[in-house]
């Protein structure tokens with residue numbers, strides 16, 4: 068009897084983790100990863116470090132257990148009824164179980180002059196940063212660039228700006244929001260981050276939108292101000308890649324809709340990672356992608372056939388050379404302030420450029436932000452996970468194991 072076949076569409080971070088865990092758990096089926104990129108799966112989170120030259124492309128390759136890798140192999144159609152997938156070269160392949168791990172595409176903002184005149188790809192000098200190929204193109208152009216503009220001041224924009232600054236150009240970030248990374252940081256942490264960027268030579272324009280790229284290659288802001296640039300990087304968020312799922316009749320919201328088993332709306336089809344929407348949430352982060360991959364590997368390998376994905380706690384961590392932060396749990400970004408039953412403890416060290424905040428509900432830790440000094444991140448994550456009482460001395464959570472602040 069032939070072995071069961073698990074086909075994974077996409078060969079990125081979620082797919083690699085699924086394949087590696089499935090093998091480690093002793094799964095018996097044949098697993099194939101179909102990836103449209105020509106590369107073996109790699110750690111996308113480290114792309115900015117590849118850009119700066121800290122790592123070479125090979126160093127960020129991810130393990131995939133015993134899986135077969137079909138690289139440069141785009142899946143163009145699915146037939147969930149017949150359990151068949153079709154590749155771009157017309158070949159069809161049967162599967163027993165299908166895992167969608169197609170990730171996300173960079174979101175292109177509505178900026179005039181962004182595309183080439185023929186309506187094709189992005190205009191020369193304009194880049195997104197999602198793949199190793201993007202990284203290679205960007206690194207080459209950054210060598211000769213004197214000025215660079217990053218559009219978007221979220222995690223990706225900050226990480227790209229820091230990397231570009233290390234390569235030489237003068238970098239400016241244009242961000243529409245009121246402060247940097249507003250989805251994860253509060254105003255004080257964002258201000259400390261802005262100061263840290265300034266010391267690297269990165270200027271930040273807040274509350275402003277890029278509206279056009281001029282003929283002369285400048286970025287024109289909504290207030291009419293123009294920034295001259297040799298290089299423009301778009302970091303305006305991502306959109307889950309759902310076209311394939313949609314065309315094959317699967318239920319799609321913002322992402323491919325999945326339940327706690329990570330099962331999509333058709334039998335034998337699952338979705339994990341940036342393309343999946345669970346309980347109304349599309350995470351777009353590596354941590355949740357891996358947690359989903361772990362649950363699905365446990366189910367499909369038979370190690371824990373009843374494993375369920377309960378959702379992921381908000382946890383974001385950026386490690387961008389000298390700039391580091393972690394934000395997790397409830398960090399109360401509501402400008403109106405936290406709920407009444409919530410206390411916030413903050414420590415700011417302007418000399419060291421560090422900022423720490425704990426959010427307590429009663430005697431329980433429910434959220435934290437650390438910027439510039441992540442020595443306590445492990446202790447905090449564990450305290451949040453264990454839901455222990457910290458009635459006596461919540462401040463000890465802000466100190467390292469050696470007692471230093």
Ligand SMILES: Cc1cc2nc3c(=O)[nH]c(=O)nc-3n(C[C@H](O)[C@H](O)[C@H](O)COP(=O)(O)OP(=O)(O)OC[C@H]3O[C@@H](n4cnc5c(N)ncnc54)[C@H](O)[C@@H]3O)c2cc1C
Pocket residue numbers: 076077078079080081082101102103104111112113114115140141142143168169170171196197198222223226308311339340341342351352353354356383384385386
């Ligand atoms: C520069 C950068 C920095 C980041 N930094 C952080 C960070 O600090 N922290 C964090 O948590 N997250 C970060 N992220 C996000 C993180 O990388 C993603 O959440 C993670 O990669 C999601 O994994 P995935 O497998 O769902 O998608 P991906 O890793 O994008 O993999 C999807 C793969 O599927 C392929 N594919 C799509 N459609 C098809 C098809 N039809 N056929 C075949 N192959 C297909 C794609 O080409 C791609 O290779 C960052 C992302 C970038 C780009």
